[in-house]
Every structure is written in structure tokens, then in C-alpha cells.
Amino acid sequence: MMKGLFIKDLRLMKAQKPFFGAVLMMMTIFLTVYTDFSFVIAYITVMFGVLTMSTISIDEQDNGLGYLLALPVSRRDYVKEKYLFSIATAIPGLMIVSVLAFAVSRIRGIDFVVEEWVMTTAVSLLIVGVMLSVVIPVQLKFGADKSRVVMLILFGGGSLTIYAGAKICNTFGIDYMPMLNWLAGIRPTITLAGAALVCAVLMGVSYLISCAFIEAREF
Amino acid sequence: MLRLNKVKKNYKGFQLDCTLEVQEGCVTGLIGKNGAGKSTTFKAILGLLHTDGGSIEIFGKPITEIGVREKEDIGVVMSDSGFSGYLTIQDLIPMLRNMYPHFQEEEFLRGCNGQKLPLNKKIREFSTGMKRRLQVLAAITHGAKLLLLDEPTAGLDVIARDELLDMLRTYMEQDGRAILVSSHISSDLEGLCDDIYMIDNGKIVLYEETDVLLDAYGVLKVTKEQYEKLDHAHILRHKKEEFGYSCLTDQRQFYQENYPEIAIEKGTIDELIMIMIRGER
Numbered sequence A: 001m002m003k004g005l006f007i008k009d010l011r012l013m014k015a016q017k018p019f020f021g022a023v024l025m026m027m028t029i030f031l032t033v034y035t036d037f038s039f040v041i042a043y044i045t046v047m048f049g050v051l052t053m054s055t056i057s058i059d060e061q062d063n064g065l066g067y068l069l070a071l072p073v074s075r076r077d078y079v080k081e082k083y084l085f086s087i088a089t090a091i092p093g094l095m096i097v098s099v100l101a102f103a104v105s106r107i108r109g110i111d112f113v114v115e116e117w118v119m120t121t122a123v124s125l126l127i128v129g130v131m132l133s134v135v136i137p138v139q140l141k142f143g144a145d146k147s148r149v150v151m152l153i154l155f156g157g158g159s160l161t162i163y164a165g166a167k168i169c170n171t172f173g174i175d176y177m178p179m180l181n182w183l184a185g186i187r188p189t190i191t192l193a194g195a196a197l198v199c200a201v202l203m204g205v206s207y208l209i210s211c212a213f214i215e216a217r218e219f
Numbered sequence B: 001m002l003r004l005n006k007v008k009k010n011y012k013g014f015q016l017d018c019t020l021e022v023q024e025g026c027v028t029g030l031i032g033k034n035g036a037g038k039s040t041t042f043k044a045i046l047g048l049l050h051t052d053g054g055s056i057e058i059f060g061k062p063i064t065e066i067g068v069r070e071k072e073d074i075g076v077v078m079s080d081s082g083f084s085g086y087l088t089i090q091d092l093i094p095m096l097r098n099m100y101p102h103f104q105e106e107e108f109l110r111g112c113n114g115q116k117l118p119l120n121k122k123i124r125e126f127s128t129g130m131k132r133r134l135q136v137l138a139a140i141t142h143g144a145k146l147l148l149l150d151e152p153t154a155g156l157d158v159i160a161r162d163e164l165l166d167m168l169r170t171y172m173e174q175d176g177r178a179i180l181v182s183s184h185i186s187s188d189l190e191g192l193c194d195d196i197y198m199i200d201n202g203k204i205v206l207y208e209e210t211d212v213l214l215d216a217y218g219v220l221k222v223t224k225e226q227y228e229k230l231d232h233a234h235i236l237r238h239k240k241e242e243f244g245y246s247c248l249t250d251q252r253q254f255y256q257e258n259y260p261e262i263a264i265e266k267g268t269i270d271e272l273i274m275i276m277i278r279g280e281r
Helices: A002-014 A017-033 A037-070 A075-108 A114-171 A177-185 A188-216 B038-045 B089-099 B105-114 B128-140 B158-171 B186-190 B210-215 B224-229 B252-258 B269-278
Strands: B002-011 B014-022 B027-031 B053-058 B074-077 B146-150 B178-183 B195-200 B203-209 B218-222 B235-240 B245-249 B263-265
Touching: A002 A037, A002 A075, A002 B089, A017 A037, A017 A075, A037 A075, A037 A114, A037 B074, A075 A114, A075 A188, A114 A188, B002 B038, B014 B027, B014 B038, B014 B053, B014 B178, B014 B203, B027 B038, B027 B186, B038 B053, B038 B146, B038 B178, B074 B128, B089 B105, B089 B128, B105 B128, B128 B146, B128 B158, B146 B158, B158 B178, B178 B186, B186 B210, B186 B269, B195 B210, B195 B269, B203 B210, B203 B269, B210 B269, B218 B224, B218 B252, B218 B269, B224 B245, B235 B269, B245 B252, B245 B269, B252 B263
Parallel strands: B027 B178, B027 B195, B074 B146, B146 B178
Antiparallel strands: B002 B014, B002 B053, B195 B203, B218 B245, B218 B263, B235 B245
16 A cells, blocks of 8 residues: 555656756756855755655645545555655665765865765755654644745744854853864764664654644544 | 444534445435535545544444555545646556555556546646546446445536446446445436435435435425415425425325325425425424
């Protein structure tokens, strides 16, 4: 059953050729013009993460999710498939852009050392992992339209919290730089493994929240 | 096949309170105006709503025990949704093949050709009727035992409606099958259904076998004086008219024999529904 959903999402991806064209074009431009490859890897990885979000939006259109769940598909199977699909698209996407960026940096003679490359890949993985862990349950709970507003509030609130945290640290004389330096000093491979572990935990928790959200929903 | 017992769903300004049964080998119609509760009933059966009371049984199992395996034996048409508009029929085939172990691909494709449904066109470019026919085809080509069809004829022209009803009659030729079908066009159900439930404002207001409904029910057109002298024992509803009253009865013959002076019409299902819903007891 889940295979049927997976095929549907792959076919929906195929229907989004203009999106892939735009991503490919941007990747080509970035890799040939830019020198900041960390940004390129993170940006393109996030774009691959957006694919899962768009399949949920498409499923939701015209109450299509209600019809899908009337077919031999359980609510939990639907959620499970979305997480597997997000992993199956974001990870290869990250790998492709990461390897390409590294290869192009060598061809163009850009200073992009292995440590920085691995660290960038780890951070990109973390960004897309956090994004999907937050966005999937929000979309399943609020639907495509309302979730945009909720995401704005969440990311706005998150940025504000970080800003406020830094301000509070400054006001009370708390020095957070040693912690940041410690993080920067960790070996890149360990950072990558740590990022993967954090993502796995986040996605697991997010999956359970999504299941609770979809079980409570009515169509 | 399907049994709903006092199924309740409360919304602001609307309460569903539905009891109905669909027997094996039968086509059961659910008829009512828009907003009467037909789609809410279907969604409750499909587990798309959390009900506030009552019980639903499909294939003899409570709805809480209905899983993916049982859903393989159900074919669905929903009035307000369908397959994603971004897909083509060609995209749907592998999806359906993997969802339904008994998906009859050749029959599905034959049906698409017969219904002139393009395989490579995005579904969002289909007309309402084409989308409906596609859903019906998907519902009847995987060996389903029970079809739940919410307004399958909506948006179809007369010829397309007739073809679709023929498809459903052919589906019912095999033993062990049943259909629950809703429509606000009663003539669709007249020629298809074995029995009919009439729903209004969330409640079942009438249940009858279609033959009985057409043969025994009737509408009496009486003046005020005739109405007062009438035996009211078999009058189900009456409705005030300019000439006097229209009265719905389930004993047309009784009034034909005892009140030969009264104008008695056989009445179409639409007329019967109209008086049933708008008339007073």
C-alpha cells in the first residue's frame, strides 16, 4: 500500500518538471558564479526538502487527502510514507549537490577544504532535518493554507527567541562564545554523525506528533 | 454488508442521526437535498470523521476494526474530492496496481477507452463528469464487494448518467456485492435501487423498497372540505396548496377505492420527497 503512495509521490515529482528545471538552473548558476559553496549546498538541499512539503500540499488540494484515505491507505501509513519520501529525496539531493560542489570547487580552484565541505554537509543535513521535522506535522495539522501562516509564526518566533537569548546573555554577561568555539572545534566527521543522529531523533519525534495530528483530523 | 446504528455527528446547527442498512445483493439509495447529511454519512462510514455516537459495521466488523485489508474490498466515489489533479490516468495505474491486489488493469483501461478518458492528460483538466467517471471506474475494477458512491452522477449529462448507471448494473450482476449510492436526482435512483432511504436535516425520514414506493405511495390532491372528511389513518404528510392540500399516502389503493372523487396521483419520487420534507404530519 505504501508502495502505491510512494509511486504517486514520484509521479507528482515528475509532474513538477518546472520546479526541477529551476533548481537545476540555480544550481548551475551558483556553482559557476558563486564562490560560497556552503550556501549552495544548504540552499539546494532545502529545495529538495521542499519537494515533500509540496506533495502534501498537492494531496490536500480539493480535499484529495480525504479521498486518498478512503482508499486502502491507513492514516499512519500515509504519515510514514511522507517521512520515508522526505528522506529518500533530501538525502540523495544533499549527496548529489555536495559531491558536485566539491568537484566543481576543485575544477575552479576554489578554496573549499574537506573539513569545511563535511561541516557544510552536516549543517545542511541538520537544516533540512529540522525543517522537515517541523513542517510535516504543521502541514498535516493545519492543512496547506493555514500551515504557511503557522510556519511564519514558528520561524519568526524561533528567530526572535535566538535574538532574545543572545541579548539576555549579553545583558547578564554570559559568554556563549566558548560553546560556539567548542562546536566549531569538533571533528567534521563527528559533526556529520551528530547531525545525522539529531535528525533521526527529531524525525522520530516529529513522526509521532504527525501521527497524533492526522489521527485527530477530519476530512 | 453495511449497518449504521444511530450514528451521530454534531456540527454547529446540524446533527446527523442516521440508521441504515445495506444488504448483500442490494443497491440501496440515499436520497436527500444538498446539505441533508448524505456526504457526512459517507464520510462517517469511511472513517473520515470522528462520530459522536452510534455504531458502524462493515462486512460484520465494527469500523474500528476496518483496516487496509477490508478497504481493498470497498470502492469509493466521493462527491467533493478525488485523485490529485496533477496526475494522469497513466500515473494512477501503477499506484492502483500497488494498492489493490485484485486491480483489473485491462478492464480499467478498457473502461477508460470506452468512456473516452485520455490517459496522458492531467486530471485537473478533466471535466467534472470525466473525473466522476474515472472514480467510478477505479471503484469497480478491483473486485470490490461494497461500493460507496456519493453523488456519482453529479455533473454528468443524461447520456453519461445512463452509461454510468449501466456500469453499476453490470457490476451488480456478480453475487456477493452491494452498493450504497447517494444522489439528489431521484430518477437516477428510481431505476437502480432496490430500496431507498430519504434523509433530511441529518435524519432518515423515510425508508422503503423502491417498488413499494412507486406502487403503493401516492399524492392526494384535495380541497379543504375533502381534506376534513378524509380518513387520515394512512396520510404520512400534508402540505398546504392554493387549491387545498397535497397529501402523501403509503396506501394509494385504499384512497382510490374509498374516495373515487379525489384526484390521486402516483407521483414521482421527487414529488414524494418534496411532500415528505416540506409537509407536516
